[in-house]
Amino acid sequence: MRAQGVALDFILATGDLAFSGNPNEYKLVASFFDELADATDVPKERIFCIPGNHDVDRERQRLCFQGARSALTSPNAVDPLLAPDDNLATLTTRQEAYREFQEVYFGAQERIATQDGLAYVSKLALDDITIAVVGLNSAWLSEGGDSDHGNLVVGERQVINALGAANSLRPHIVIGMAHHPLHLLREFDRNAVTRHIAECCDFFHCGHLHQPEARGVGFDASACLMVAAGASFETRESQNAYSIVTLHLLGGTRKLTTVQYNPGQGGFVFSKEETFPIRLSPASACTVGELGEAIAAFDLATKPHSYYLAALLLEQKAEVPLPGQGGHVFGTFAVLQGLPEDDFHRKTVAFLRFKNALAVFSGRRPLTDILSQHGQAVSVYGAELVTRCKSDQVLAERLARQDADVRSLCGVQPQETFAADLFADLAAAHEWELLREQAERQLASPNPVVVRRARQMLALAMAHAPEEADRRNAVRQYQALVAEGLAEPADSARLAALLHGLGELDAAKQLLRESLEVAPPGVFATLVELGQRLVAETGDRALRQLLETAKARRGNHD
Numbered sequence: 001m002r003a004q005g006v007a008l009d010f011i012l013a014t015g016d017l018a019f020s021g022n023p024n025e026y027k028l029v030a031s032f033f034d035e036l037a038d039a040t041d042v043p044k045e046r047i048f049c050i051p052g053n054h055d056v057d058r059e060r061q062r063l064c065f066q067g068a069r070s071a072l073t074s075p076n077a078v079d080p081l082l083a084p085d086d087n088l089a090t091l092t093t094r095q096e097a098y099r100e101f102q103e104v105y106f107g108a109q110e111r112i113a114t115q116d117g118l119a120y121v122s123k124l125a126l127d128d129i130t131i132a133v134v135g136l137n138s139a140w141l142s143e144g145g146d147s148d149h150g151n152l153v154v155g156e157r158q159v160i161n162a163l164g165a166a167n168s169l170r171p172h173i174v175i176g177m178a179h180h181p182l183h184l185l186r187e188f189d190r191n192a193v194t195r196h197i198a199e200c201c202d203f204f205h206c207g208h209l210h211q212p213e214a215r216g217v218g219f220d221a222s223a224c225l226m227v228a229a230g231a232s233f234e235t236r237e238s239q240n241a242y243s244i245v246t247l248h249l250l251g252g253t254r255k256l257t258t259v260q261y262n263p264g265q266g267g268f269v270f271s272k273e274e275t276f277p278i279r280l281s282p283a284s285a286c287t288v289g290e291l292g293e294a295i296a297a298f299d300l301a302t303k304p305h306s307y308y309l310a311a312l313l314l315e316q317k318a319e320v321p322l323p324g325q326g327g328h329v330f331g332t333f334a335v336l337q338g339l340p341e342d343d344f345h346r347k348t349v350a351f352l353r354f355k356n357a358l359a360v361f362s363g364r365r366p367l368t369d370i371l372s373q374h375g376q377a378v379s380v381y382g383a384e385l386v387t388r389c390k391s392d393q394v395l396a397e398r399l400a401r402q403d404a405d406v407r408s409l410c411g412v413q414p415q416e417t418f419a420a421d422l423f424a425d426l427a428a429a430h431e432w433e434l435l436r437e438q439a440e441r442q443l444a445s446p447n448p449v450v451v452r453r454a455r456q457m458l459a460l461a462m463a464h465a466p467e468e469a470d471r472r473n474a475v476r477q478y479q480a481l482v483a484e485g486l487a488e489p490a491d492s493a494r495l496a497a498l499l500h501g502l503g504e505l506d507a508a509k510q511l512l513r514e515s516l517e518v519a520p521p522g523v524f525a526t527l528v529e530l531g532q533r534l535v536a537e538t539g540d541r542a543l544r545q546l547l548e549t550a551k552a553r554r555g556n557h558d
Contacts, residue, residue: 008040008244009126014207014229015052015139015179017101021094022057026101032232033105045109048122050135052179052207053142055098064090068141072153074188082116082157092117092140111135112165118155119162123169128364129249131173132166134201138178138185152185154178156192163200172280172360173247176201180208181228198224202278203245203254205229212241214256214274225254225276241271247278249360250374252353254278280359286367288314289410291358294367295382298375302382305399307406309382313355317402320348321385321395328388328395344384351381390422393441400445420450423457436461452486459491463498474498489515489523497530509534509543516550524554 013033018025037044058065068091072078081088092099111120118137123130141153166174182194182204197204201224210231230241241260248254258272286294291314292307302309311317319330323344336348357374371378389396426435435457442454459477462470478495481487487495492515499508512531519527528547535544 010046013049016054023097053144114161121165132171136178138180177205298371308403350377
């Protein structure tokens with residue numbers, strides 16, 4: 001496989017290294033690992049092993065073992081033993097040869113031993129990924145054979161101590177391993193141990209049954225994956241097999257390839273390949289606000305929805321838009337997975353997978369770099385949402401509310417959304433009826449910036465209505481904006497022109513006088529033109545002098 005370009009990072013050997021836990025047997029184990037390290041180019045410091053029932057010397061401490069088997073029937077009995085105390089030390093002398101082999105042969109391997117001495121944790125750093133390998137001892141109360149089934153105990157305390165040590169390393173991936181499958185444990189121990197492993201581990205590797213398989217632990221296939229190993233006998237009776245796990249964090253997948261010996265072909269062949277999803281914990285090194293601003297800076301087109309997108313990626317929001325009959329509905333990722341796959345489905349999945357890049361790199365690289373290198377799916381999905389909002393106003397409004405909610409929680413002033421672009425397009429096209437309709441709908445927006453813009457656009461649309469009643473209503477709308485301090489200079493100019501058109505010349509001239517000095521260049525020119533018409537119609541010399549003075553002052557300033 002090395003000749004074919006396959007490079008392995010580390011190796012897990014899930015127990016039964018020897019046959020009867022005899023010291024002489026570990027000389028063969030050492031030679032096997034020497035050959036394995038040479039064949040794979042994996043140093044022995046990256047070969048991790050745990051004891052199995054064949055690593056127990058059953059001739060030692062027989063009475064101690066039998067007494068323990070009889071007494072350890074509840075958590076209350078097991079926990080004091082794992083304190084630890086002399087009784088545990090006496091019992092584990094049955095694994096003494098294995099322990100000596102592990103300490104000597106893997107002496108250069110960095111391991112954090114738990115207080116009870118049963119388990120250990122090792123840290124692997126591969127590129128930017130931190131992996132915690134948790135080796136659990138499931139064989140300390142074993143003797144082998146059918147008598148072990150339903151009588152084994154790992155001990156909840158052993159698992160808690162080991163996983164606590166692993167979590168202190170802040171790993172991206174936690175790999176648990178024990179020789180025995182969890183269903184062989186005593187019921188009181190099985191439930192507790194399985195729960196901790198399912199909650200804290202991304203993988204759980206075991207052996208014992210000599211039959212390779214993989215399945216999810218619990219009900220969530222994207223959580224902990226249990227991988228049962230094959231066997232490596234010197235004979236062919238058990239169909240020797242091993243498994244290769246390929247983890248693609250950014251793609252959110254883990255692939256399990258089983259390689260099995262085929263007597264007919266006289267060699268090992270790839271016999272099975274399965275792919276499972278993986279869900280990493282959301283990044284904790286950045287906030288929704290930081291990510292929202294980074295997404296908006298990365299791609300300006302995403303700005304109307306950037307905080308909502310950030311909340312989805314950091315799992316502060318759970319529902320995404322899904323195509324429905326005549327529009328869009330919102331549903332969770334689980335709902336999305338049940339829908340037929342199409343282009344929008346693929347874009348949504350690719351976007352949500354970006355959270356894996358955040359989980360891996362956030363806190364280690366700037367958000368701008370992460371987005372630049374891995375954020376193409378964010379841009380594509382953001383552009384898709386903008387396109388869909390243009391043809392589905394209900395979707396646009398719901399996304400605006402979602403984004404405004406997130407901004408509000410982050411203490412950030414809500415930003416103008418897709419509605420602002422729509423208003424501008426309709427006004428430029430003089431689609432006054434449509435502008436009025438859309439502005440009235442946006443008056444209920446939770447985004448105060450959008451509401452202000454909607455009021456301005458409603459007044460503008462009514463100002464162009466043929467009915468005088470609508471135009472007078474527009475005057476009242478503009479006057480309310482001015483009174484509340486929400487009017488822009490262009491609003492004042494529009495109000496002055498509207499008053500002029502309605503014959504309220506004195507009111508138009510008064511507003512012009514108040515607005516002329518503070519108007520920006522474009523609005524100033526509009527006001528001067530209106531003022532000149534008013535001078536021509538009324539002969540107001542004072543207004544003419546005001547216009548001349550304002551033009552001279554503005555010209556000198558320029």
